[in-house]
Amino acid sequence: MTGPQPKTFLAGAKLLWRRQRVLWLVYAVNFLLALMAARGFSGLAGKTLNHSLAADQLVHGFNLERLLELASMPDSPVRGSLTSTFYFSVTFAVFMLFATGGILTSFYEDRRLEGGPFFEACANTFWRFLRLVLYLVVALIPAGILTAIGGSLHRRIDAQSISPYPAVIFVAGAAAVILLVLMCTRLWFDMTGVIAVAEYERKMHRALRRSARLMWKNFGSLFWLYLRITLAGWVIFGMGIYLWIFHVQPEAILQAFLLGQALVFVGLATRLWLRASEALWYRQHLAAFFASAPAVASAVLPSRAIGATPLTSETN
Amino acid sequence: MRFLRWAFVFAAAAILSPGAIGAQARKGVARKAANAVAQDTSAAPKQPLSVRVVAYEITARLDPAKHTITASEVLTYHNLTGQPQQTFPFHMYLNAFQPQSTFFNEAARDFPDHAWEPENYGSIRVTRLEVVGAGDLTNQLQFIHPDDDNANDRTVAQVRLPKAIPPGADVQFKIEFEDQMPLVVARTGYIRDFFMVAQWFPKVGVWWKGAWNCHQFHFDTEFFADFGTYDVKLSVPQNEIVGAAGDLVASASNPDGTKTLEYHSEDVHDFSWAASPSFTAVEDSWTGSAGTVQIHMLMSPGNMRSAPRYLQALKGTMTVFDQWIGPYPYDRITVIDPPHGGWDAGGMEYPTLFTADNGWYFPKWILLAEDTVEHEYGHQYFQGMLATNEFEEPWLDEGLNTYLEAKVMNALYGKGTSFVYTIAATGGNDDSRRAFYLSRPDTDPIARLGWLFYDDQAYGAILYGKTTMVLLTLEKIIGEETVRRALHTFFLRYRFTHPTGDDFVKTVEEVSGRDLKWYFDQALYGTAILDYEILDADSEPLDSAKPEAGGAKSKKELYRTYVTVHRKGDFVLPEDIAIKFDDGQIVLEHWDGRDRWVRYQYDRPAALVSAEVDPGNEVWLDRNLFNNSYRVQADTSAQKKLGNFWLFLSEWFAQILAWIT
Numbered sequence: 005m006t007g008p009q010p011k012t013f014l015a016g017a018k019l020l021w022r023r024q025r026v027l028w029l030v031y032a033v034n035f036l037l038a039l040m041a042a043r044g045f046s047g048l049a050g051k052t053l054n055h056s057l058a059a060d061q062l063v064h065g066f067n068l069e070r071l072l073e074l075a076s077m078p079d080s081p082v083r084g085s086l087t088s089t090f091y092f093s094v095t096f097a098v099f100m101l102f103a104t105g106g107i108l109t110s111f112y113e114d115r116r117l118e119g120g121p122f123f124e125a126c127a128n129t130f131w132r133f134l135r136l137v138l139y140l141v142v143a144l145i146p147a148g149i150l151t152a153i154g155g156s157l158h159r160r161i162d163a164q165s166i167s168p169y170p171a172v173i174f175v176a177g178a179a180a181v182i183l184l185v186l187m188c189t190r191l192w193f194d195m196t197g198v199i200a201v202a203e204y205e206r207k208m209h210r211a212l213r214r215s216a217r218l219m220w221k222n223f224g225s226l227f228w229l230y231l232r233i234t235l236a237g238w239v240i241f242g243m244g245i246y247l248w249i250f251h252v253q254p255e256a257i258l259q260a261f262l263l264g265q266a267l268v269f270v271g272l273a274t275r276l277w278l279r280a281s282e283a284l285w286y287r288q289h290l291a292a293f294f295a296s297a298p299a300v301a302s303a304v305l306p307s308r309a310i311g312a313t314p315l316t317s318e319t320n
Numbered sequence: 321m322r323f324l325r326w327a328f329v330f331a332a333a334a335i336l337s338p339g340a341i342g343a344q345a346r347k348g349v350a351r352k353a354a355n356a357v358a359q360d361t362s363a364a365p366k367q368p369l370s371v372r373v374v375a376y377e378i379t380a381r382l383d384p385a386k387h388t389i390t391a392s393e394v395l396t397y398h399n400l401t402g403q404p405q406q407t408f409p410f411h412m413y414l415n416a417f418q419p420q421s422t423f424f425n426e427a428a429r430d431f432p433d434h435a436w437e438p439e440n441y442g443s444i445r446v447t448r449l450e451v452v453g454a455g456d457l458t459n460q461l462q463f464i465h466p467d468d469d470n471a472n473d474r475t476v477a478q479v480r481l482p483k484a485i486p487p488g489a490d491v492q493f494k495i496e497f498e499d500q501m502p503l504v505v506a507r508t509g510y511i512r513d514f515f516m517v518a519q520w521f522p523k524v525g526v527w528w529k530g531a532w533n534c535h536q537f538h539f540d541t542e543f544f545a546d547f548g549t550y551d552v553k554l555s556v557p558q559n560e561i562v563g564a565a566g567d568l569v570a571s572a573s574n575p576d577g578t579k580t581l582e583y584h585s586e587d588v589h590d591f592s593w594a595a596s597p598s599f600t601a602v603e604d605s606w607t608g609s610a611g612t613v614q615i616h617m618l619m620s621p622g623n624m625r626s627a628p629r630y631l632q633a634l635k636g637t638m639t640v641f642d643q644w645i646g647p648y649p650y651d652r653i654t655v656i657d658p659p660h661g662g663w664d665a666g667g668m669e670y671p672t673l674f675t676a677d678n679g680w681y682f683p684k685w686i687l688l689a690e691d692t693v694e695h696e697y698g699h700q701y702f703q704g705m706l707a708t709n710e711f712e713e714p715w716l717d718e719g720l721n722t723y724l725e726a727k728v729m730n731a732l733y734g735k736g737t738s739f740v741y742t743i744a745a746t747g748g749n750d751d752s753r754r755a756f757y758l759s760r761p762d763t764d765p766i767a768r769l770g771w772l773f774y775d776d777q778a779y780g781a782i783l784y785g786k787t788t789m790v791l792l793t794l795e796k797i798i799g800e801e802t803v804r805r806a807l808h809t810f811f812l813r814y815r816f817t818h819p820t821g822d823d824f825v826k827t828v829e830e831v832s833g834r835d836l837k838w839y840f841d842q843a844l845y846g847t848a849i850l851d852y853e854i855l856d857a858d859s860e861p862l863d864s865a866k867p868e869a870g871g872a873k874s875k876k877e878l879y880r881t882y883v884t885v886h887r888k889g890d891f892v893l894p895e896d897i898a899i900k901f902d903d904g905q906i907v908l909e910h911w912d913g914r915d916r917w918v919r920y921q922y923d924r925p926a927a928l929v930s931a932e933v934d935p936g937n938e939v940w941l942d943r944n945l946f947n948n949s950y951r952v953q954a955d956t957s958a959q960k961k962l963g964n965f966w967l968f969l970s971e972w973f974a975q976i977l978a979w980i981t
Contacts, residue, residue, distance in 0.1 A: 038970035046963030050956065057932055057949035059958035068740055069751030070945075071962075076758050077944065081962075089970045096974035101981040137980055166512055166598050168622040168660035168680050190979070249744045257960045264968040271975050 012288065013232055016281025019111060020273065026107045026122075027276050030100070031269055037096045041089040048081035049074070065254050101137060105129025107276065108201040111283040125201075132200050135208045140193050147185045154178035191230045192219050194279065198286045222289070229281055237274030241267055369587040369649055370816035373398050374548030378521055381555040381578070382595060387510050389499040393521055396492050397485075401527040404484035408493075409464065409534035411545075412477050413519035416537035417442035417502040417509075420472035422465070422771075426539035427506075430776040442502030442509060446477070446522060452492040454482050467536045467771060475537040477522075495522050504658075506539070507668040507675075514620065516658065516665035516675065518592040528709070528818060535711040540779045541770035543703055543710035543717075545589040547816055555580045556595055563618045563654045564593035565673035587649070587816060588671035589707050594618065594656040602627050606635050610647035613638070620659035626678045626689050630655060633690035636732045637697045644804055645701055645724070646811045653700070655693070667692045669699030685742045687733060691749065694732075695725045705815040713821050714770040714779075715844070719787025720807065720824070726750040726788055727804075750792060754940060757785030761943055766790065767821055767844045789940040790843040793850075793893070796938035797839060798832040806831040842891050843941070849889035852933045853947035855917060857883040857899075859927035881922045883931040883950075887913060889943065898935035901926035908935075928952050 020027065052074065053059035061067040062074075075082040106126035110117045117125065158178065162171035195215040196208065205211040219226060244267040252259050375398075380391035399405050416423035418441055427434065449458045463474045485491045499520050502509040508518040519542060525534025526546050533544060550566060555578045566583030573579050585591060599618040606613050615634065619627050634655065638648060654673040658665040666677030674696035678689035702724070703710060703717035710717055729738035729749035740747035760781035763774040773779040795803050806828040814823060825840050842848055859879040883899055897909040903926035911918050932949035934942065942948060 034971050034974055035967075038967050038974060041970040042963050042967035045966040046959055049962050050954075050959040052946050053958040053962075054954040054956055055950050055952075056946045057930060057951060058945045059955065062958040063961060066745040067736070067751070068745045068747040069755050072755045073758060073945065074962075076755070077946070085966065089966070089973065093970065093974035093977050097977040097981055100978040104981055133981065140980055162661055164512070166621050166659065171660075172680070254961075255957070257957060257964060260961070261964045261967075264964060268968065268971040268975070271972065275975070275979075 012229060012281045012285045016229075016233070016277055016284050019114060019280040019284055020277050022114070023110050023116065023280070025116065026103075026110055027269075027273055030103065030107075030276065031272050033099050033103075034096055034268065034272060035265070037092040037099075038089075041085065041092040044088050045081045045085035048079065048084045052077070052079070052081070063255055101133055102126050102130050104133050104197060104279075105201060108197055108279060108283055111280040112198065112202050112287060114284075129201060132206060132208055133197065136193060136196060136200070136211075139208060139212060140189070143189050143193070144186075147182055147189065150178075150182050150185060154182065187230060187234070188219075188227070191226055191282075192216060194230075194282050195219060195226070195286065197279075198283050202283070202286060202290075218286075218289075226282075226285065229285060230278060233274060233278050233281060237270060237277075240270050240274075244270065370547035371400065372548045372586070373400055373546035374524060375551075376521070376548065376591065377551045378591070379553045379555075380521075382515065382517075382557075382560070384510075384513065384515070384557060384560070384595075387501045387515075389501065389517065389520065391497055391499070391521065393495045393497065394492060395495065395522075395524060396490055397524055398490050399485045399487055402487050404486050405491075405527070406484035407478055407480045407532070408491075409476055409478040409525040409532050410522040411475065411519070411525065411534060411537070412444050412446070412463075412522055413475055413537045413542065414442045414444035414499055414501075414508070415474040416519075417505055418472075418474065420470075421475065422468055422470045422473040422536050423475070423506065423539055425470065426771065426776075430539065437503065439503035440505045440509075441500075442505070443500045444497055444520070444522070445500075446495060446497045448494075448496040449479060450494040451479070451481055452494065457481070465536060466534070467538070470536075473536050476525075476534050478532075478534075493524075497522060504662045504664045507542075507665055509665065511659060511662040511665075513598055514594070514596040514659045514662055514665075516592075516594050516656065516662070518590075518668070518670060520592075523590075526709075526818065533709065533711075535771075538711070538771040539776060540773070541711045541714055543590070543707075544712075544818075545707070547587055547589050547707065549586040550584070550588065550591040552583045552585075552591055552593075553580055554583070554593065554595075557597075559597040560595045561597060561599040561601060561618060562593060562595045563599070563616060563656050563673065565591050565654065565670050567652060585672065588704070590671050592670040592673055594665075594673075594675075596620070596659070598659070600624060602631070604631055604635075606638050608638060608642040608648055610642075610649050611651065613648060613650065614652045615655070616652060617655040617657070619657045620662075622660065622680055623657055623678065625680075626657065626676070629678070629684070629689045630657070630676050630693050633693040633732070634697060637694045637728055640728045640731055641698065641701060641724075644727075645808055646815070648700065649705075650700075653697070667696060669696045669703065671704045672700070674699065686740055687729070687738060687749075690733065691725065691729060691739065694728055695721060698724050698728070701811060701815075706811060707816070707818050708820070709818060711770050713767065715766045715783050715787045716819070716821060716824060718783045719766065720791070722753060722784040723788045723791040724807070726753055726792070750788065750940070753785050753788040755785075756781050757789050758943065759785070761786060762847045762849050765845050765847050786941075792940040793843075793938065794828070794836075794839070796936070797836070798828070798834055802832045803828075839893075846891075848891040849943050850891035850893060850939065850941040851887075851889040851943045851947070852893075852895055852913065852939075853886050853888055853944070854931050854933060854950035855884040855886035857881075857928055857931040857950045858952065862923060878923055878925055879927045881924065881928045882919055883921075883928070884917055884919045885911060885931075885933055886917045887915070888947075891941065893939065893941075895933050895939070896935060897931065897933055899931045900929040902929050 058070065061070045074080065103126055105128060106117060106122040109125040110122065158171055158175055161174050165171060192215055195218055196211045199205050199211045199215050200208065244263060248260065248263050252263060375396040377394040378391055380389050382389055415421065418424070424436070446458065446461060448456065449461055450456050457479050460479050461477050463477050465471065465473050466476065501515065501517070504511045504516060508516055523545055525532045526544055552564070552566060554562060554564065555574065556562060558573065558577055558579050562581055564583045565588065566585030568581060569584045570582040571579060598621050602617040602619055604615040606615060615631070617627060617630060642648065650672050652672055656673065656675045658675055658677065660679065663677060666675050668675045676689065676696070677692040682688050698721040699717060702721040708716035726749045736748045737746050738749040739752045760778045763778045764782050766782055766787055770779070773782065791803060809831050810824055810827045813827065821844065825836070829836050859881040862878040862880050883897070885895070885897055893913050895911050895913045897911060899907040899909065899920065901924060905926060907922065909920055930949060930951040934948055
């Protein structure tokens with residue numbers, strides 16, 4: 005890449021705003037699945053709490069021990085709901101795996117996809133994204149190895165150092181490195197997903213190689229984009245938690261519910277903002293590339309890669 | 321905020337100590353008088369506080385590089401048993417840290433996944449044992465295993481003398497021994513340049529109830545010894561900073577680059593010490609009813625910020641113990657702050673010395689530093705001076721001390737906020753002990769030999785947790801102030817002796833003037849669960865009061881109300897029941913709790929609002945507090961609040977899982 009870097013931070017947010025239907029869809033699925041999990045918990049908790057005066061200690065203030073007591077009871081709602089919550093969460097992850105193709109298509113082509121075309125796009129790319137997840141598991145092995153090495157080094161430093169702080173500083177540094185590796189890995193696979201959708205790339209190992217080259221040449225631009233959006237999301241999340249702890253009264257259940265849902269929405273919006281920005285970045289990147297070398301581009305890349313033509317259909 | 325919190329704490333302390341200010345003023349006058357007397361009589365020998373059965377003179381040399389201690393010990397034993405003694409057992413506790421020892425077997429049973437490193441092994445080897453008048457008896461030393469017949473356990477050894485020692489006579493043992501300190505494990509050992517030296521010398525058993533009492537070293541218990549004097553000379557490298565359980569009486573530099581520190585301690589039953597060149601010393605003092613106590617605190621690197629918290633908690637605790645339980649008679653207290661990674665040495669008590677425990681990562685709003693200091697200082701009384709048999713009745717020190725921990729922490733840091741204190745969530749020390757109790761409430765009776773508990777979790781849950789609940793519930797029966805007076809009396813009457821559980825029960829009964837056998841039989845010696853519940857409760861309009869068809873409604877509708885209280889567990893306790901009606905009236909009932917259930921019925925012009933067993937929340941032993949009450953109109957606030965949390969957490973957990981897509 006020799007041309008100017010695409011400006012996609014705010015443009016990605018605007019794209020998400022324009023295509024917010026996908027965000028609402030994802031939020032609705034996330035909410036409904038979690039609601040089903042929470043209903044089981046709530047039902048079990050209600051049996052114990054609704055007619056008990058002791059429950060007031062959980063409403064007015066928050067007595068930790070009373071909560072622990074509830075959790076440690078033989079018919080504890082916590083124990084009774086963990087499994088269903090896990091299954092509903094896995095279901096949401098599968099849904100996201102399925103929906104990613106449609107979401108990226110909507111972002112990349114910057115057009116509203118009605119139900120049929122959206123789910124068609126989802127179905128067309130599902131197996132590709134499933135393979136991509138399997139590749140991701142392999143790609144995360146280095147992060148796992150790094151974590152193991154970091155843990156071992158930490159134990160050694162902690163055992164040898166008279167002050168506890170060298171080990172603490174090491175852990176902080178190691179955590180930053182591992183986080184960086186995880187972010188880079190995620191970014192790499194995100195861009196692979198964009199290439200898979202934008203260029204009909206069915207061979208995921210080929211898409212991974214291409215996105216790796218892309219990352220290598222444009223790492224600064226892409227990582228800065230990823231980092232800013234992630235930080236923005238965490239800052240907003242932190243502010244929300246601060247509000248919840250310090251400004252929402254313990255008895256204000258509706259306020260807590262609304263704030264909690266706003267935070268969940270922000271979490272999802274941050275992730276989709278990232279995906280929108282990445283898709284936009286790639287589109288602008290290709291456009292710049294074509295502008296600088298149109299003859300080469302037309303010989304190498306399919307015409308739809310620039311996003312001029314809407315997606316129609318594809319079989320796997 | 322911090323100021324408000326402390327204002328609250330001190331207010332609470334003032335409320336809980338009626339007349340505290342006046343008492344302090346009076347004590348001030350009394351102390352001046354006492355000091356004057358002390359000055360006048362300073363030349364006179366001090367009266368022993370205890371019956372001194374043993375006198376230890378130990379000379380020891382620490383080799384930090386090899387982690388070894390080479391020592392010689394002269395033990396003078398006064399035969400006050402009233403009969404001739406020919407066999408003497410000795411604790412050899414560092415041998416606990418050997419493969420196949422009873423300690424290791426119990427540890428492996430409860431923590432099978434824990435990997436023991438070779439560095440965790442430690443040992444004590446007697447190289448020579450001479451009895452004055454009987455010669456070298458090293459070859460006569462035999463390991464015995466009175467608790468479990470484990471032939472691989474070498475934590476108790478006994479020697480048989482050629483001739484019995486008559487009653488009233490002394491016998492002198494001269495013992496040379498070598499310690500190999502383990503990498504810190506179970507409250508003793510080294511880590512880097514830090515040494516916690518405890519249970520490190522051959523210590524004679526106790527003649528008790530007509531027999532020698534000298535148990536093996538177990539995973540959870542290790543204390544029982546006679547009172548006496550300790551004169552200990554420690555030779556350590558010049559750069560070592562030493563904290564020891566005695567008064568430093570002399571210090572000298574040696575030509576070989578070491579120094580020798582001489583300590584003297586009396587009316588104690590153990591001697592421990594710690595050393596590290598990296599310690600930072602913090603000195604302070606506190607004055608109580610028995611005079612001024614020097615506080616000697618040795619802080620490890622990186623944890624100096626815990627020092628003010630330790631000091632504040634220690635002084636507060638000393639004041640409360642002085643007022644509630646009795647005077648602290650020693651002139652010093654040493655606090656050792658173990659370094660990071662050395663937590664196994666943390667939270668442990670020895671006479672006039674204890675180890676604190678607080679990692680740099682623990683925030684201030686978790687009162688772990690304060691809690692540990694309070695607890696370990698409490699052991700100066702409950703086990704230090706009241707030298708109960710920790711092997712056989714561990715509840716007498718850990719249990720009673722944990723009850724007092726809850727009371728003192730509540731007095732110092734506020735009830736409901738004495739364990740966790742944040743804006744978002746709170747927790748009291750007593751509540752945390754209740755959570756401990758609920759984790760394993762019924763596997764063992766409280767009164768059980770320490771090593772026979774189901775496992776380590778049960779040992780903690782029942783001895784620390786359940787005993788605290790038993791005494792908190794006892795407050796409902798005889799009153800909080802009476803329980804405190806009983807503890808005060810128990811301390812004053814039995815300090816510097818070896819009291820038993822029966823002594824404690826008799827003291828409580830005497831002070832309260834009540835026969836409490838029915839309670840203690842269930843609470844201390846049984847495993848029955850206490851759980852009372854409102855089984856059902858409702859109000860129905862009486863037929864006669866119902867309006868006739870087309871007729872006017874009666875002025876005051878009559879309701880028939882019934883409330884059934886059920887004893888779910890086998891523990892029987894009289895209970896109060898509060899029944900609240902919608903005209904604001906509250907009917908109080910008292911039930912002896914013996915039958916399986918009782919039903920109350922009322923015909924009143926008011927409907928039932930709620931019924932509650934133990935409305936004062938005084939029965940801490942009750943296993944389930946949620947079923948103690950029933951309100952007719954359901955209130956779903958808590959359900960919604962917790963449901964909302966669960967919803968939020970589920971949504972986030974799902975998002976985190978979806979990250980891989």
